[in-house]
Amino acid sequence: MTRKIVLITGGSRGLGKNSALKLAKKGSDIILTYHSKQQEAQAVVEKIHALGARAVALQLDVSDSSSFDAFATEVSHQLKTVWQRNNFDALLNNAGIGIHASFEETSEAQFDQLVNIQFKGPFFLTQKLLPLLANGGRILNVSSGLARFSLPGYSAYAAMKGAMEVLTRYQAKELGARGIAVNIIAPGAIETDFGGGAVRDNSQLNAFIASQTALGRVGLPDDIGDAIAMILSDESGWINAQRIEVSGGMFI
Numbered sequence: 001m002t003r004k005i006v007l008i009t010g011g012s013r014g015l016g017k018n019s020a021l022k023l024a025k026k027g028s029d030i031i032l033t034y035h036s037k038q039q040e041a042q043a044v045v046e047k048i049h050a051l052g053a054r055a056v057a058l059q060l061d062v063s064d065s066s067s068f069d070a071f072a073t074e075v076s077h078q079l080k081t082v083w084q085r086n087n088f089d090a091l092l093n094n095a096g097i098g099i100h101a102s103f104e105e106t107s108e109a110q111f112d113q114l115v116n117i118q119f120k121g122p123f124f125l126t127q128k129l130l131p132l133l134a135n136g137g138r139i140l141n142v143s144s145g146l147a148r149f150s151l152p153g154y155s156a157y158a159a160m161k162g163a164m165e166v167l168t169r170y171q172a173k174e175l176g177a178r179g180i181a182v183n184i185i186a187p188g189a190i191e192t193d194f195g196g197g198a199v200r201d202n203s204q205l206n207a208f209i210a211s212q213t214a215l216g217r218v219g220l221p222d223d224i225g226d227a228i229a230m231i232l233s234d235e236s237g238w239i240n241a242q243r244i245e246v247s248g249g250m251f252i
Contacts (some may be wrong), residue, residue, distance in 0.1 A: 003053070005088040006232065007031040007075065007129070009122075010095030012041035014192040018225035019092060020044055024053040026229050031088065031093065033060035033071075056082060062095045062121035063113065068128040075132055090138040090232050091129060093122040093164075094140055102185075103155040111156050118160035119239060123167060136179040138232055141168050143186040143243065149251040161186075165243050172241035181240040183231060188247025190219040214249025223248070 006023050009014040011032025020030045021044070030048050034041035034057055041057035048055035050110045058076050096118055099110050122141060133139070144167050146158040165184055172182040189209045191200035199205060199218060210217050222231050227246040230236060 003030045004090065005031060005079070005083060006090040006092060007033075007088050008092040008094055009033045009060065009125070010035070012037045012044055012057070014189065015187065015221055015224050015228075016094040017044050017090070017248070018221040019094065019228040020055070021051070022222075022225035022229040023232065024048045024051045024055070026233065027053075028090075029053050029234075030055040031075060032057050035059070035061055035095070050243065054082060055164060060095075062125065063116035065116075065120060065124045068125050071125075072128045074133065075129065079132065084198065087132050087134040088132050088137070091126060091133060092228065092232070093126065093139070093141045095121070096106070096142065099157055100153045101156070102153055106156050114156050114160050117133045118157070119163050119167075122164065126171070130175075131172055133180065138237075139171060139175070139180060139182040140228065140231055141165075141182070141184040143184045145186055145188040145245060145247045145250055147186060148245065168243070169241050176240070181237060182246060183239055183242045185224070185231060186198065186243055186245040186247070187230060188250040190220050190221060190224060192221055209250070212251055213247065217248065219246070219248055222227075 006028045008016050008020050008030060011020045012034035020032050024030055032041060032044060045057050058074055068198060072227040079088060079117045099114055101110055126139060141164050144158060146154045147161040147165055168182050170182040175182060189199045199209065206218050224246055231244060
């Protein structure tokens with residue numbers, strides 16, 4: 001049986017790394033991107049190899065849409081060289097950053113950075129990669145619980161995620177003719193280094209989130225990696241155009 005190939009942006013750390021390892025364990029090969037941490041990305045590749053899967057790590061700045069043509073060319077080259085294939089099976093638009101600033105104090109530079117990384121980047125990167133995405137493939141975008149509930153300091157970040165949720169439905173509508181299913185996962189608060197690691201390292205914040213979550217704890221990277229592997233599995237092929245929140249029941 002031919003192994004599926006999943007392309008994951010931002011796969012050198014955090015949820016992207018966890019998802020890459022979970023998908024590899026379930027039988028997928030991985031193309032992961034990193035922004036600047038090449039050694040960390042290569043370490044993930046080696047862990048994937050140890051699981052019996054194939055993987056490559058490619059440099060990509062998701063905020064720089066002018067680089068996407070060259071990136072797509074490199075993906076095509078890797079597919080032909082490593083896999084003797086012309087396409088890959090699933091795209092996980094995971095790369096992102098967190099900026100915490102009140103609405104009043106959010107600068108135009110912060111806003112533009114979030115637009116470029118969280119919305120414009122995934123929009124045009126997906127567009128450029130469509131010729132390489134197999135018919136019957138999958139796209140999984142990443143939102144946030146913050147697009148449903150509101151916590152001070154995340155107005156710009158959450159607005160970009162809200163835009164991605166709308167885009168997901170349009171992508172599902174327009175790409176359905178190719179049999180491509182498009183969904184978006186919305187993690188709740190997770191213990192990672194995201195946003196400076198506040199959820200993981202601030203015990204008061206961690207306890208508050210746990211108290212507001214039905215299952216009584218803060219999420220862990222494994223919770224999200226497992227959900228992503230499930231959504232991208234063959235068994236979930238009829239799930240389409242959905243926002244799937246994975247938050248343990250946060251703020252319900």
